[in-house]
Amino acid sequence: MVGDKKGKKLLVIGAFLLPSLLSMALFNLLPILISAVVSLTDWDMLGKPKFVGLLNYINVFTEEKSYIAIFNIFKFLIGYIPLVLGLGLLFATLLNRNIKGAKVFRGMFFIPVITSWVAVSIIWKWLLNGNTGIINYVLSLVGVQGPVWLSDFFWAMPAIIMASVWKDVGFVTIILLSGLADISNDYYEAAKIDGANTINQFFKITLPLLTPTIYFILVISLINCFQLFDQVMVMTGGGPAGSTSTMVEQIFKNAFKNYRMGFAAAQSWILFSIIFIITLVMNKLQKRWVNYEDK
Numbered sequence: 001m002v003g004d005k006k007g008k009k010l011l012v013i014g015a016f017l018l019p020s021l022l023s024m025a026l027f028n029l030l031p032i033l034i035s036a037v038v039s040l041t042d043w044d045m046l047g048k049p050k051f052v053g054l055l056n057y058i059n060v061f062t063e064e065k066s067y068i069a070i071f072n073i074f075k076f077l078i079g080y081i082p083l084v085l086g087l088g089l090l091f092a093t094l095l096n097r098n099i100k101g102a103k104v105f106r107g108m109f110f111i112p113v114i115t116s117w118v119a120v121s122i123i124w125k126w127l128l129n130g131n132t133g134i135i136n137y138v139l140s141l142v143g144v145q146g147p148v149w150l151s152d153f154f155w156a157m158p159a160i161i162m163a164s165v166w167k168d169v170g171f172v173t174i175i176l177l178s179g180l181a182d183i184s185n186d187y188y189e190a191a192k193i194d195g196a197n198t199i200n201q202f203f204k205i206t207l208p209l210l211t212p213t214i215y216f217i218l219v220i221s222l223i224n225c226f227q228l229f230d231q232v233m234v235m236t237g238g239g240p241a242g243s244t245s246t247m248v249e250q251i252f253k254n255a256f257k258n259y260r261m262g263f264a265a266a267q268s269w270i271l272f273s274i275i276f277i278i279t280l281v282m283n284k285l286q287k288r289w290v291n292y293e294d295k
Contacts, residue, residue, distance in 0.1 A: 036265075038261055039057070039269055040054070041056075041262045042056075042262050043261045045261050052262065056262050056263045057266045059266075060266050065242065065250060066267070069245050069246050069247045069249070070247065072242075072243070072246055073228060073246055076164075076228060076246075079161040080165060080221070081221050081222070083161065084165045084172050084221065085214070085217060087169045088217070092173045092177045092180055093206075096180045110170045110173075112170050121230060121231045121234035124159070124163040124166070124231075128150055129150075130146070130147065130148030130149060135149075136149075150240075153240055153241055153243045154243075156236050157244055159236075160228075164228075172217055175213060176213055179209075179213030179214075182209075183205070183209045208291045209291065211289060212292060215286050218282065222279075226248075226278075227248055228246045229249055233252070247267060247271045248271070250267060251264045252264075
């Protein structure tokens with residue numbers, strides 16, 4: 001009887017899970033397997049795929065554009081992560097205080113996060129317009145001649161970074177706020193008794209106990225950096241002269257503009273491998289600097 005009940009329970013669970021499992025297999029696992037097969041072929045989406053083995057992967061590593069895209073990603077990463085993390089930590093610390101309207105400010109910070117990247121990119125494209133943009137107008141008021149942001153080889157990437165930080169800092173702030181809420185006040189009360197000032201409390205209590213949250217943000221941010229696409233396509237299209245070109249932007253263009261579907265699939269798998277390796281390395285290194293309260 002017990003075995004029959006257990007079997008019926010498993011059947012009921014399976015029946016409820018089956019639609020989700022089927023959809024996951026059909027729309028996630030199957031395309032992944034197909035892309036792996038396509039990456040071994042030369043296919044323009046019109047003719048018959050021609051098997052070329054690992055040639056597409058070799059071409060990715062020998063093509064200069066691939067190295068430029070990876071270099072641009074690291075350039076974006078170096079500018080984006082310190083800014084979004086630093087500002088997020090600052091805003092989270094301020095919003096964590098008992099001030100009037102704190103909940104309203106939290107909601108305001110999160111509005112850009114839920115706004116479409118296309119809409120945000122169009123707004124920032126207008127703000128950064130070299131001739132009629134508000135940012136250059138404000139700079140002119142203090143005697144500074146602003147650059148033609150999105151058409152300048154040097155300033156195009158900083159412009160993308162600014163737009164990305166503005167949109168994502170609300171997400172980082174809310175995540176850090178949740179981390180701050182988990183820190184017990186007992187630590188701060190004990191520190192006050194020992195004579196620790198606010199700065200010492202921040203560096204000796206707040207920051208160490210926030211490391212698990214910071215680690216989570218770093219992993220998510222790194223993955224997002226390597227998947228940089230929407231703002232680049234809308235604001236610069238990968239230009240000028242490839243200064244904002246990224247792997248995902250190249251994958252899109254190779255697949256749907258140049259009809260090099262096999263090459264694009266190989267780029268996708270290489271991008272996945274890079275993200276996977278970096279995530280593994282970060283997971284290994286986090287044991288050295290992430291402090292968990294229960295340890």
